[in-house]
Amino acid sequence: MDAPSTASPTQNADEAIEATGLTKxxxxxxxxxxxxxxxTAGELLAxxxxxxxxxxxxxxxxxxxxxxxxxxxxLPRGEVGFVPQQAALYRRLTVAENLRLFARLEEVDDVEAxxxxxxxxxxxxxxxxxxxxxxxxxxxQRINIAIGLLSDPAxxxxxxxxxxxxxxxxxxxxxxxxxxxxxxxxxxxxxxNIAEAERxxxxxxxxxxxxxxxxxxxxxxxxxxxxxxxxxxxxxFESAFVRFLAEHGH
Amino acid sequence: xxxxxxxxxxxxRRSPLVTGLLVAYPIVIAVLIGFALSRGPEPPRxxxxxxxxxxTPLEVGGESLDLAGAKSELCDRIECVPVSSEEEARxxxxxxxxxxxxxxxxxxxxxxQSLAGLTPESPTVKVLVNEEDPVKAGLxxxxxxxxxxxANLRISQEVSNVxxxxxxxxxxxxxxxxxxxxxxxxxxxxxxQILRGIRGQLPADSPDLDELDSVIRFSHLAAENLxxxxxxxxxxxxxxxxxxxxxxxxTPSLDTFAIAxxxxxxxxxxxxxxxxxxLALEREENAFARLTRGLVSKSALLGEKVLLGVVVAxxxxxxxxxxxxxxxxxxxxxxxxxxxxxxxxxALTFGLGLIIAPLVVFFRDLERAVKLILRLLFYASPIIYxxxxxxxxxxxxxxxxxxxxxxxxxxxxxxxxxxxxxxxxAVSAGMTALIVVAGVLVFRRTIRTVLKEI
Numbered sequence: 210m211d212a213p214s215t216a217s218p219t220q221n222a223d224e225a226i227e228a229t230g231l232t233k234x235x236x237x238x239x240x241x242x243x244x245x246x247x248x249t250a251g252e253l254l255a256x257x258x259x260x261x262x263x264x265x266x267x268x269x270x271x272x273x274x275x276x277x278x279x280x281x282x283x284l285p286r287g288e289v290g291f292v293p294q295q296a297a298l299y300r301r302l303t304v305a306e307n308l309r310l311f312a313r314l315e316e317v318d319d320v321e322a323x324x325x326x327x328x329x330x331x332x333x334x335x336x337x338x339x340x341x342x343x344x345x346x347x348x349x350q351r352i353n354i355a356i357g358l359l360s361d362p363a364x365x366x367x368x369x370x371x372x373x374x375x376x377x378x379x380x381x382x383x384x385x386x387x388x389x390x391x392x393x394x395x396x397x398x399x400x401x402n403i404a405e406a407e408r409x410x411x412x413x414x415x416x417x418x419x420x421x422x423x424x425x426x427x428x429x430x431x432x433x434x435x436x437x438x439x440x441x442x443x444x445x446f447e448s449a450f451v452r453f454l455a456e457h458g459h
Numbered sequence: 460x461x462x463x464x465x466x467x468x469x470x471x472r473r474s475p476l477v478t479g480l481l482v483a484y485p486i487v488i489a490v491l492i493g494f495a496l497s498r499g500p501e502p503p504r505x506x507x508x509x510x511x512x513x514x515t516p517l518e519v520g521g522e523s524l525d526l527a528g529a530k531s532e533l534c535d536r537i538e539c540v541p542v543s544s545e546e547e548a549r550x551x552x553x554x555x556x557x558x559x560x561x562x563x564x565x566x567x568x569x570x571x572q573s574l575a576g577l578t579p580e581s582p583t584v585k586v587l588v589n590e591e592d593p594v595k596a597g598l599x600x601x602x603x604x605x606x607x608x609x610a611n612l613r614i615s616q617e618v619s620n621v622x623x624x625x626x627x628x629x630x631x632x633x634x635x636x637x638x639x640x641x642x643x644x645x646x647x648x649x650x651x652q653i654l655r656g657i658r659g660q661l662p663a664d665s666p667d668l669d670e671l672d673s674v675i676r677f678s679h680l681a682a683e684n685l686x687x688x689x690x691x692x693x694x695x696x697x698x699x700x701x702x703x704x705x706x707x708x709x710t711p712s713l714d715t716f717a718i719a720x721x722x723x724x725x726x727x728x729x730x731x732x733x734x735x736x737x738l739a740l741e742r743e744e745n746a747f748a749r750l751t752r753g754l755v756s757k758s759a760l761l762g763e764k765v766l767l768g769v770v771v772a773x774x775x776x777x778x779x780x781x782x783x784x785x786x787x788x789x790x791x792x793x794x795x796x797x798x799x800x801x802x803x804x805x806a807l808t809f810g811l812g813l814i815i816a817p818l819v820v821f822f823r824d825l826e827r828a829v830k831l832i833l834r835l836l837f838y839a840s841p842i843i844y845x846x847x848x849x850x851x852x853x854x855x856x857x858x859x860x861x862x863x864x865x866x867x868x869x870x871x872x873x874x875x876x877x878x879x880x881x882x883x884x885a886v887s888a889g890m891t892a893l894i895v896v897a898g899v900l901v902f903r904r905t906i907r908t909v910l911k912e913i
Contacts, residue, residue: 235908236908269748272752273752273753274748274751274752274910275907275910291749291752293745293748293749294745295745296745297744297745297746297748297749298744298746299466299470299740299744299746300744301469301470301473301474302466302469302470302473306466306469310462310466311749311754313462314462314463314750314754314755315754340473356749
């Protein structure tokens with residue numbers, strides 16, 4: 210059974226974010242068509258799809274960078290933190306100065322306490338006085354995420370967070386992100402890396418040409434994807450993903 | 460905005476290239492201009508009009524004076540620019556082509572020669588000076604006065620020699636030529652001797668003795684006093700008078716011109732460098748989307764960059780002027796109009812930025828075109844020349860509609876007071892307001908598409 214093109218939001222007391230009927234148009238091009246989903250506290254949701262599917266557009270609507278032409282976003286429990294694909298921090302400022310600057314711009318109550326908390330969470334307290342530009346790509350990405358967490362958001366949006374990182378840096382990054390989810394932060398991330406989505410996400414939202422094609426667990430996706438001859442239902446996820454898209458004309 | 464400003468200043472401080480440039484720039488400019496201004500003065504350009512008919516001999520008391528040699532000596536000390544009429548000389552002084560003019564009238568030689576005659580007249584030369592530049596005008600005055608003092612000394616010596624020879628004849632007797640006829644003069648001393656001889660021959664009770672004694676006493680006193688008159692005559696030292704006329708003009712001195720250009724270009728250079736550089740930094744650091752996601756409004760972000768550029772540019776310019784102050788005297792009180800000028804310039808830059816920045820995203824080549832257009836506009840703006848210069852081309856009214864005209868005029872007024880044109884300032888303020896409103900409208904209409912593009 211195919212998943213509905215627009216995921217139905219579920220009404221749940223634990224819900225951290227709920228989006229319904231999100232539509233976004235750029236000129237003549239429809240970037241998103243009535244996409245909807247809901248995520249609960251501490252949930253890890255991966256948004257996957259081919260290039261131009263609308264992943265970044267969806268995250269930018271959820272982050273408030275852009276406004277949807279139609280649809281609503283409901284945040285019952287607080288703020289959304291946004292972490293852009295490339296580290297958005299100042300390389301000539303130190304780790305602590307970056308965190309302090311954005312904490313002040315976020316107008317958090319206790320700036321120094323927030324900075325200390327993030328330094329501990331990112332495990333970078335001993336490098337607090339190092340300029341961000343001297344850190345590895347993985348550590349820069351951790352600071353990037355920490356900046357997104359300064360306002361202590363209920364939902365964290367990560368736009369392709371592991372792009373450009375080596376396997377070791379990716380592993381440390383996901384360890385950090387899993388820790389956040391474990392502490393109750395809802396994490397929604399977009400990725401091209403299907404294996405990464407399979408490995409870390411609890412649920413996936415598949416987009417293609419701005420349309421929501423699937424919203425559910427990895428197991429449910431395997432079940433929904435057509436099986437190749439001689440392959441078990443729970444076979445290679447990437448192949449299943451390609452077949453799924455092909456079946457839907459993408 | 461305060462935190463962003465502090466952040467940008469901190470990043471600047473840690474960027475060796477930018478910091479080095481901002482420190483080195485005012486030093487290099489101040490030193491270069493300072494040395495250029497404090498080097499030895501070049502001969503001033505002076506228009507020279509000689510109305511004395513050519514080949515007119517100049518003789519004073521039988522001594523021939525070399526008029527051509529005097530002109531050659533004059534032109535060794537100043538750069539003589541020959542002119543054919545007083546009107547031409549005046550035009551050159553007014554236009555600033557020359558710093559002054561020296562006019563020798565047609566009757567100069569006759570009057571000079573009359574000094575050694577019995578009916579002396581006072582010869583006069585005319586000097587036109589443009590005192591808009593007091594330093595250079597002073598230099599011209601000094602050169603001309605010095606040359607005339609030398610000429611006066613030589614002439615007065617000749618006049619004195621002639622007068623002394625006449626006195627010697629009166630004193631000691633001799634031959635004297637007047638209207639082509641030779642006259643023999645007895646002389647006061649000889650007269651006294653003759654009278655004393657006659658007195659010795661008169662009887663002691665002669666009634667003429669008293670009168671004769673009176674004449675002898677007069678001859679004696681006259682001879683003694685005329686003997687001292689030679690020294691008195693030699694002290695007469697200024698036979699040639701100077702008729703000086705100050706011609707108003709609008710030509711600035713090299714000093715003020717150089718400082719004005721340096722200050723204006725520094726302000727513009729540093730402002731543009733920092734606004735463009737700090738905006739590029741936000742883009743390079745991928746921070747633009749993060750900042751404008753509710754943390755800072757887009758207008759506030761642009762405003763902060765303009766403020767950063769203006770603040771640093773003013774500091775750098777003041778440093779440069781302080782450096783120049785070591786070489787030339789600066790009247791700091793005349794810089795008050797720079798404050799409204801800076802505010803207007805910041806608003807104008809802000810408005811233009813709001814219009815151009817989104818368009819550059821859609822038309823990448825526009826970035827190069829803007830550089831080219833800015834270069835052309837630089838020459839079309841009264842930066843290295845004044846609005847008053849456009850008056851000569853009858854473009855003063857239209858020139859005021861360049862929004863930079865009034866602003867630059869306020870900057871230039873610190874150096875050239877005549878460049879302050881309140882009409883141009885009002886037009887600049889009005890056009891700046893229009894450009895800011897247009898900029899806000901363009902920016903609001905395009906920003907969504909711009910964000911998608913970048």
